[in-house]
Amino acid sequence: MKTSVFSNCGMCSVRCPIKVEVTDGRVTWIEGNPYVPGMEGSLCARGSAGISLLYDFERLQYPMIRTGPRGSGQFKRVSWNEAFNYIAEEVKKAQDKYGKRTVALLDRGAGLFGEMQRLIVRGMGSPNYFNHDDFCRKNVDLAYQTLIGYGRPEVSYDFANTKHMVFYGRNALEALGVREANNIVKALENGAKLTYIDVRVSKTATKATKYLQIRPGTDYALNLALIHVILKEGLYDKDFVDRFLSGITDLENFVKNYTPEWAEKETGIPAYEIIGLARQLSIDKPKVILYPGWFAARTKDAFYFARSVIILNALLGSIEQKGGLIVAKSPKEVGAKGLNSLLDRIPAPEEKRVEAEEGKGFLYDGAGHILHLYRAIKRGEPYPVKALFVVRYDPFAGITHKDIEEISNGLDLLVTIDVNYSATSWYADVILPESIYFERSDIIGLQRGAKPAFVMRKQAVQPIYDTKSRWEIVKGILTAYGAGEYMPYESIEDIWNYQLEGTGVKIEDFEKSGQVALCKDAKIYSRDELKFKTPSGKVEILSAKMAEREVPYFFAYESPVKPNTEEGEFRLVFGRMAVHTHVQTHNNRYLNEIVPENELWINDKIASKLGIKNGDWVEVSSGDYTGKIRAKVTPFIHEESVFMYRGFENEVPWKTRSYGKGLNEGRLLKGAFERMAHGSHTGALFENFVKVKKA
Ligand SMILES: Nc1nc2c(c(=O)[nH]1)N[C@H]1C(S)=C(S)[C@@H](COP(=O)(O)OP(=O)(O)OC[C@H]3O[C@@H](n4cnc5c(=O)[nH]c(N)nc54)[C@H](O)[C@@H]3O)O[C@H]1N2
Ligand SMILES: Nc1nc2c(c(=O)[nH]1)N[C@H]1C(S)=C(S)[C@@H](COP(=O)(O)OP(=O)(O)OC[C@H]3O[C@@H](n4cnc5c(=O)[nH]c(N)nc54)[C@H](O)[C@@H]3O)O[C@H]1N2
Ligand code: SF4
C-alpha cells in the first residue's frame, strides 16, 4: 500500500517542508512539499539522503548508561524506565546538594518544534535553558533586538523581489536552505545583483555579479566606510530616515573618520569599489538586502558588525519593504489566535539564570549563552551547574578536547538526547535515543513570517529500533522526577488538541498540505502603519536595551592582528559544504560516499614559499593540538587565512564510515570558550590562529 505524509526534513535545522511517500511501511520517496511556495518540490542532497539515515544501523538504537570512565565508550543497554529513574535520582541528588538551578539544558535552539525539551528544565524548577546560538546567529539576533525590537527569527528576507543583495561571507548557495537558495537563484535570473564579500571564492561567489575579496576579520571596517559614504553623499532614503531612524547625528559623528580610503587599507577592497557599492545600493534602494546571515562575522566585533548591517538597511529604507527585509506578523496581527504554550503551564522559576548573575556590560535574552554555561560548569561561578541535558546538539564535536574534558569533569550528570552517536554522547552518563524525523510526530510549530502558518511534522513510519518520540522522552523524564503533571498527555493528538484549543484550527486541517496558513496574503505594513518594537517605536541607534545593560552604542574599529604567513601562521576559518550538515551527516552512507574528508585551502603564493604543493599532507597546529590534512593549494583564498569544511574527523568509533577521516577544525579552536565578542559576550570562532607546515 502506498500513502503520502507531510512532514519536515530533519537533516538540518532549516526543517524544509517535505512530502514523504510510504510503500508497505517503508519510506520510498521524499520530495519538497509541493504546496509550499519556494520549495517547488525540491530538496538538497542532505534532505534526499534522509532515507539512508532511517535505514542505517550505525545510529542510536536503545537507551544506554555509561559503565566505564567518561570518553571510554563503555556503556550498557538499559530499559527506558531504568534510564528515566536513573536520571531522576541523579538530578535530585544534585539539586539536594546545590539547589534547583544546578540543572541546565542545552539545545540546538527552540526552532519550530523546540518548546518540548524546555519543559524538562522548567519542570525541574530551574531557569537554566541554553542554546547554541552564541556560536551561530546570536550577534545578529541581539543586533536586531537592540535596533528594531524584533529578533533574528522574526525577520525574513524577500529575495524573490529584490534588486540587490549584499552577502558578507553568507555562502547561501552552499550553506543552504532550499527555499532561500531557490529564491536567491530566482532573483538572479530576474536580473537582481549579488555583491558577495568573502575571503575566498565560495560557490556563492561564483554566482555573484561582483565578488570582493576581503582581508579576514575586516567586514566591520567596510561597513563603517559604506555608512560614511551614504551619509556624506546623502545617498540614504530620506523619508525612512526622517520617520524612523533615531540617533543619526551620533552615527554621523562616529563614522566621520572612517573614509573609504581608510577602509581600503584595512580591507584590501579599493576605495572606488566601496564608493561604487554605496552609490549602486542607493540607486537600487529600497529593494535591497544587506544580509547579516546567521553567523555574521565570527569575530570579536561581530555584534557591532551585525548592527552596522542593519543600520545600512535602515539607511536604505529596506526594512518592512517588498524586496527587502520583512518583519514577522504575530497570529494576533493577522487576526488569528496563536498556539497554546506548553511551557507557560509550568510556573517560571524565580531564581536567576547564570548570565543574569554576571552583572552588566553585555546583552542577553531568552536563551542562555553557552560560554556562560561553560564557565559555570568549569569554575562553579556564579553558582555550580552539575546536571546537564544536551538535546539535538553536539558541542563536544565542535570544541577542543581540553575544554570538553573540563566540562565533563565538572558535571555530576550528563544526559544526551540524540539520534546519532554524537561526540557529546560518547562522554555522557545516559544516552537517550530519539526516533528520527520519519519515525515520530512533533508538537505543532509556528512558522513565522509575513504570512504566519502552523506547521505539523507527522510520523511517516514506525520506529525501527527501541527509540521514542521527543514528547514521550520528556514525559518519561518528568514523570520519573515527580513532575508528571506538566506532561499529562497520553498521545501526540492530546498535545496537538491542547495547542490548537481556541484557534479554530483542527488536526484534520493539516491533512491537505501539512500546514495551515493564518491569513490569505502576506502582510507588509505601509510606512504610515509601521511602528518598530523598540520603546520609541523607531530604529534605535541609541538603543534603550543597550543603555539598560550598560553596553556602549558604538564600538571603535580595531584592526585585526596580521598573522605572520611567511612563518606559516594563518587565521583559521571554516564553513559548511552543500552535502554535509555540521557534524551529523559525515557518516551517512550516501553523503559519506560523495565527500568522505576535507582539505585545507591555502593561498598558492604562500604555499609555494612554504614548499607546500597541492595534495601534500600538512600539519596544522593550534598550540595544544596538531592534526594532519591534505592541502588544497589555490589562488582563490586570501593569503592571511586557511579554510576547511566543517565537521570531519569524527571521533566516535561506532560510526565506522567517518571515523578519523579528515580533520576537525573544532580541535584547533584553542581557548574558544574564553574569547567573547564585544557587547554580546557571544563566541568569536574565527579569532583563531594556527601554524601550517608540510608534514
Ligand atoms: N568548531 C565549530 N563549532 C561550531 C560551528 C563551526 O562551524 N565549527 N558552528 C556553530 C554553528 S553556526 C552551529 S549552528 C552549531 C551546530 O552544531 P551542532 O548543532 O552540534 O551540529 P549538527 O550537526 O546540526 O548536530 C547536532 C546534533 O543533533 C543530532 N540530531 C540530528 N537530528 C536529530 C533529531 O531529530 N533529534 C535529536 N535529538 N538529535 C538530532 C545530531 O546527530 C547531532 O549530534 O555549531 C556551532 N559551533
Ligand atoms: N549544507 C549546509 N547548509 C547549512 C548548514 C550546514 O551545516 N550545511 N548549516 C546552517 C547553519 S546552522 C548556519 S549558521 C548557516 C551558516 O551559513 P554561512 O554563514 O553562510 O556559512 P559558512 O559556510 O559558515 O560560511 C562562512 C563563509 O565565511 C567566509 N569567511 C571567513 N572569514 C571571513 C571574513 O573575515 N569576512 C567574510 N566576509 N567572509 C569570511 C568563509 O570563507 C565562508 O565562505 O548555514 C546553514 N546551512
Ligand atoms: S536544507 Fe536540505 S537538509 Fe536542510 S531541511 Fe532543507 S532539505 Fe533538509
Ligand SMILES: [Mo]
Ligand atoms: Mo548555525
